[in-house]
Amino acid sequence: MQVEAILAFGGHSEQALKFYTEALGAELIVMIRWKDSPDPVLRTVSSDPEKIMHASFRIGETTLMLTDGIDTLSQPDFKGITLNLGAKDDDEAKHLFAALSNGGQVQMPLAKTFWSSLSGMVVDRFGLSWMVNVSQA
CATH class of the missing domain: 3.30.720.100 (Signal recognition particle alu RNA binding heterodimer, srp9/1)
Structure with a gap:
């Protein structure tokens, strides 16, 4: 499945x-x-x-x-979902985060965390929530 x-x-x-x-x-x-x-x-x-x-x-x-669905006048409502992007390194994470932030809203700036060298959250210009994390080897 x-x-x-x-x-x-x-x-x-x-x-x-x-x-x-x-x-x-x-x-x-x-x-x-x-x-x-x-x-x-x-x-x-x-x-x-x-x-x-x-x-x-x-x-x-x-x-x-x-x-686009059937009712093209409705706005998307992405509550309760976040897509995670696993970046290969810090440079890729910075690039992806900047791209998604363009026209969006940063929820948590990219920063070092206990689970990743860089992690951040952003809601893009379409209202979709993303988390960018550097994948740990």
């Missing part, structure tokens, strides 16, 4: 995907807009057929999915 997260961006999936591609080097695997659904019924579900019905993308070795 495999569990994969589906992130619902309430109409902002395309912008989020572009941001994660630039900030984290995300790689798009597949993207389907509502208008391109092979199911004619699903083509009419969204009020905006240009919005994303489903996309998969990879950050490092992790695959995530995203959607």
Whole structure:
């Protein structure tokens, strides 16, 4: 069994995907807009057929999915979830943290902790919470 997260961006999936591609080097695997659904019924579900019905993308070795959902006017509500990025070293952690902080809000600045040489928390511009930790060997 495999569990994969589906992130619902309430109409902002395309912008989020572009941001994660630039900030984290995300790689798009597949993207389907509502208008391109092979199911004619699903083509009419969204009020905006240009919005994303489903996309998969990879950050490092992790695959995530995203959607604009059906109600593209709603805002994402990511309460109760934080995605962790395991950086290979301090330089990568600083780079990733700075990229995610651009337009976001730092919750805990990068600092040395008892579990990592650098660890920090940030909520990105789309409201998604991230923790950046230098992976310990």
